[in-house]
Every structure is written in structure tokens, then in C-alpha cells.
Amino acid sequence: MISTNDFKTGLTIEFEGDVYQVIEFQHVKPGKGSAFVRSKLKNMRTGAVVDKTFNAGEKIPKAHVDRREVQYLYNDGANYYFMDMETYDQFEMTKEQLGDAVKYLKDNMIITNLLFKGQSIGVDLPNFVELEVVETSPGIKGDTASGGSKPATLETGMVVNVPFFINVGDVLQIDTRTGHYIKRV
Structure with a gap:
């Protein structure tokens, strides 16, 4: 207590x-x-x-939440599959259990699984992830970092607003807490 x-x-x-x-x-x-x-x-x-x-x-009552490192493996459309890094056991989670975390998951990414009474209740993501731009309108010569923004689709399907100088193939750092673009890597 x-x-x-x-x-x-x-x-x-x-x-x-x-x-x-x-x-x-x-x-x-x-x-x-x-x-x-x-x-x-x-x-x-x-x-x-x-x-x-x-x-x-x-x-x-204080809740004891266990944290275990897991590796994201893949998804089959309905479920997302992970592997425990200590025991190598594989388990699955639904999109509803993961919530907004699905927008940041890349294959082989290491994240933290949260367990309460042996049951998975969610995941903790790193504060920043690096994702590649797969679709955006081309930049126009003379655009600067300080002026305006355009939408860009990332490799996970997430859409973020980025400066005009960002192009397809650029790798961006995204803040998982806010979902905003931080910088080009």
C-alpha cells in the first residue's frame, strides 16, 4: 500500500x-x-x-509492473509478434493492446514489454525512433528549414509534417511521445 x-x-x-x-x-x-x-x-x-x-x-495498493526487453518480429495484419530477449519465447499482441505504438514499430526493433501479474498490458517505446520517408512531394529549390511544412509518409505508414527540404529516402528522427518530426538523420 x-x-x-x-x-x-x-x-x-x-x-x-x-x-x-x-x-x-x-x-x-x-x-x-x-x-x-x-x-x-x-x-x-x-x-x-x-x-x-x-x-x-x-x-x-501499489501495482508491481515488470518490464522485459522484447524484439518486435512482424505482424500478420491482425496480430503483432514479439520475442522475449531473455527466454526467446514468442508471443503476440493485438493492435488494440499496442495502441499508438503500432505507428512506430519496425522489424527487429527492441522495446520494453510491460507485464502485470504475468499478463502483457502494453509496451514502452524509446523516446525517439528513426524512420525512413517512403512518400512525400518533392522539395522546391530555395526552400529553407524555417519555412512551412508538407506531409510525409514513413515506412510504418505513419504520416508526419516535415520541412520542405525532406525527400523520399531520408531517415528522420521522430518523437514517440508527441509523434512530431525532430530532425533528419
């Missing part, structure tokens, strides 16, 4: 029969009444974010 006074960003808790991660929290001490903790919690299974207010000092 953990007290709501000990909340910190990234902490995982069991709440209402599911696993949640603390995204934001704020301790509030009003002039009248008792103190409370206002928080934003992200459901680790579904990705949904909920606002929840707890009484200060309230006890909540």
Missing part, C-alpha cells in the same frame, strides 16, 4: 480493479476542510486518462 501523499509521476497503482500510472498530481490544502490530492491517472491497458481526487493520506 502507498499513501496518496507519496504520489510521484510514473508511479503505477491498482485502482478500481485495473492498473493506472500517475501522470500528474497536485497536493491541495484549502483554507477550510481537509487536504486532498488531485491526480490524472492513465489506464495502462486502455490508455484512457481519468481525473481522480483522493483524500490526503488515503492508502492505495
